[in-house]
Amino acid sequence: MNKTFEISRIHTPLGIFRVSGGVSEQNDLTISQLKIMGTDGWLFLDIQSTKVTNLIKQLEPHLLAHLKG
Structure with missing residues (x-):
C-alpha cells in the first residue's frame, strides 16, 4: 500500500x-x-520525459532520506 x-x-x-x-x-x-524552482518561480516538469525520469532516479535517495527524517 502506498x-x-x-x-x-x-x-x-x-x-x-x-x-x-x-x-x-x-x-x-x-x-x-x-x-x-526557476528564476521566475516554480516550473512544472514533465514526469513522462526521459530526461525527467533520469532526474527522478537521481533525486530518489534525497527524497527517501527526507521522508524518513
Whole structure:
C-alpha cells in the first residue's frame, strides 16, 4: 500500500524541488507531480520525459532520506 506524500520544498544538490507522490513499504517511490524552482518561480516538469525520469532516479535517495527524517 502506498502512502502519499507532498514535499513543499526540498533543497538538493540537483536543485530546489516541490514533489508529490507515493511511497510503498519497500521504499518504492511513485512521483505524481514534480516542480523545480526557476528564476521566475516554480516550473512544472514533465514526469513522462526521459530526461525527467533520469532526474527522478537521481533525486530518489534525497527524497527517501527526507521522508524518513
